[in-house]
Amino acid sequence: MATDTATAPATTETDHDHPAHLEHHFVSTEQQFDSAKLGMWLFLITEILLFAGMFVAYAVYRQWHPEAFLEASVTLDQFLGTVNTIVLLTSSLTVALSIHYIQKDEQSKSFWSLIATLALAGVFLVIKYFEYTAKFEHGIYPGALFDPHGAKYEPLANIPYVAQFFSIYFVMTGIHGVHVVVGMGIIAWIASRVYRGHFGSDYFTHVELTGLYWHLVDIIWIFLYPMLYLV
Amino acid sequence: MSTDASAAAVHAPEEGAHGEDENYLNHETGLWSWLTTRDHKRIGIMYCLSLAVVFFAAGMLAMAIRAELIAPGQTVMDADTYNQVFTMHGIMMVFLFLVPSIPAILGNFVLPLQIGAKDVAFPRLNLASWYVYMAGAIMTIVALVTGGVDTGWTFYTPYSSSTGGGILWMTAAIFVAGFASIFTGINFIVTIHKMRAPGMTWNRLPLFIWGLYATSIVQVLATPVIGITMLLLILEQSLGIGIFDPALGGDPILFQHFFWFYSHPAVYIMILPAFGILSELIATFSRQRIFGYRAIALSSVAISLLGFMVWGHHMFVSGQSAVSSIIFSLITYLIGIPSGIKVFNWVATMYKGSIWLQTPMLYALSFLFLFTIGGFTGIMVGVLAVDVHLHDTYYVVAHFHYVMMGGSVMALLGGMHYWWPKMTGKMYNETLGKIAVALIFIGFNLTFFTQFILGAQGMPRRYYDYVEKYAPLHELSTYGSWVLGLGLFLVLGYAIHSLYWGKKAPANPWAAATLEWTNVAALPDPHNFLRTPLVTRGPYDFHLADEVFGGGDGVGDGRAATAGTLEAPKPAPSAPEPQESH
């Protein structure tokens, strides 16, 4: 090390035999990895706090109008909600496996795990699409357009504050859906980089951080599922 | 530079391998090099310029408000314009100036230097923060062009969810600008945790770093909530989701909860880094170890956490439950404890110190005086019964201007003067600096102390017109704003003057003992340190840093420093070369 420093000024970026992915302002890959991970966790708690706003709205309105929430939640499709829960949990497993494989230098398995995650995320969105359109057909819109009619939705028209439930339902699942879409984009990008062999057991920060993000999306859904569909 | 020369090299860092001329300002030039820079120092400068423009614009709006209020009735603008002017003054000052101000300018510039790092942990994110901030600022301008906003900076529903104009753009702008704040917060926390130089333990961190750390916690935890609040408000306006609008079954007080869950902690985003600056200034200009280091450091963190549990004190007369009012009022009193701890510790630091009354120290003393008034009046409005009388009067206006301007802006000005030599390599004019402090201090008190009296007499805030009995005090307040404005323009004037004609600054003009002064060239190198420093002492251990601060023989009184006889503390030695352990 010392001889390296003697030949080049300490301020240049290429003075040590550092790996290519080590940025100049870090001392070691260890430091870089730890920093990225802590940064990701901090970002995740901002996401949690973002959803906290909607959880508060849910708690307040549920406490004020429990009957309306009960009547409204039974019109949601419990079966589809449960299927979607299992789909997301499985996608969490596959993304965890992709990290497991990349840590063992099994790039191909890691790649296919990510592709599986991507496919499961797609299934989730398709099911969500069918749920939404089924609602829209019967005038279940968020907000001022709310006008329930037909089938099991007819009685909702006479219950006050049912619209609040559906507003919260659409906003919560909508923002969650946006996160799923963003996550799919990131996973696709990371999968392509894994395919091109950018990562291995010595450097897999991006894969791990993507995994953390995807698990958070899963955790949010773990709470949305019972709150909206079950109780 | 050879390896065995490390000890000699750090003694005169400016004589590094690049010669005396290369520094962070001139190692690459051109607009593009600035717009694509990842250097935390340059990003700090870019934030400085942007925020100066915002401060100027918002300050001019303040002058317009005072001009309108100089006499009852219409004087310079009509009532609708007035509503827009005070709204824009509030929004710009709070969201676009005070929240980013100290962390984005001085935090960005100083933080890596003070902890001995080459840069912040995520330089690209840092640059992204500036771009996101600019996007927010541009959206604010769009909001102005598309009809303006007259809701007040608090956007209370149902008015904000039913009024038109630029409100959609404005809420979106705040949503976007919030990300700039989050990026900065994440960056700073990670940098402080992971990027400290060898030997820079948590107990050796300069107190400015502790202030920034506490600030960043608040930024990360609180800012997402204003994001979701603004998002829900936008959905309320566009879709009518009925969460906040009582006409649709929503609850307007719930909006206030959402809004203040961010906006009260945001007050601490503004004041906590100011506390940090104050600790630096008072220790350095008293030539004294800070009194109660741990108490000051931990009280910052305590404030940042307690600050999340007091937001309801903005809502005592909103109709929230008495139970919550009592709880919020009680915790509001508790906030006084860590704030008081700080003030007492600063005063104790000055006791028997060799106080050197340079401009930054004068700002620090102004801060102590004004912030104490602001803090005490804050306790008063935190009292439930008293607040019923004072709520939404000029008393509250005066209170938060004493804290925000008398606290935050005074500290920012003090910090800008203190680090000006490091940022620009030039000294400002000390005499003009002192005159400006005097003008600002007198002007500020004239403007806002009168408002305490007005408020106690019952003058409501945000009113366009008022009865005759308030006229003399309003008039006095407006005169005060002119003095204050003059002082601030004087600062701007000599700051620009110093850039071109200022004396060249030495590496450590204040004989301070923190790393950015002891181990960095007068104008920092693009990579800050030629050698990573090895920290062996606390940030204010002047006696350990250098034995030459002759005890009581007058050397330490500071005049000697300008004459060049007071030797600055010795730089920290270099850390051994890092070993890639993997």
Place this chain on the structure above:
Amino acid sequence: MSQGHHIIPQRVLLGVFGSLIVLTGVTYGLAQINLGVLEVPVALAIASTKAVLVVMYFMALKYDNPVNTLTFAVGVIFVGIFITFTLFDTAFRGDIGNVSEQTVREIQREEEELQRRQEALTPEQLRVAPADFENAEPDPEAGTGADADRGGSSGGS
């Protein structure tokens, strides 16, 4: 410092996944029967258990640097603060004294009635404190007016 590089064995991941699926089945099954007041706490408890499993194993906090766990915990705690303190208001909304079932008109009528009764009182009836009697001695005429005012203000409050 190498906590971040712990490789979680495949069977642990699969085991956690199995538990998550089982818990999902349990919470779905419990939703079909009526648990009364316990319904929400039970559902949230199961959801929290699932979330903890994901955080500890999938997100590897169990093997990670404690500072990351602290970060996450602080985030969760502040969500709790947000919800709890907002509910302090919304759950007790209207407990403040001036919120009443009466309309403003009714309150006004009541106040006018009180005022009328007040005015009907004779100066003698209004004398309660020793000072009232002292003031009344030298000049009964002036004392009456002052006493009436005093009585009026105390009655109105």
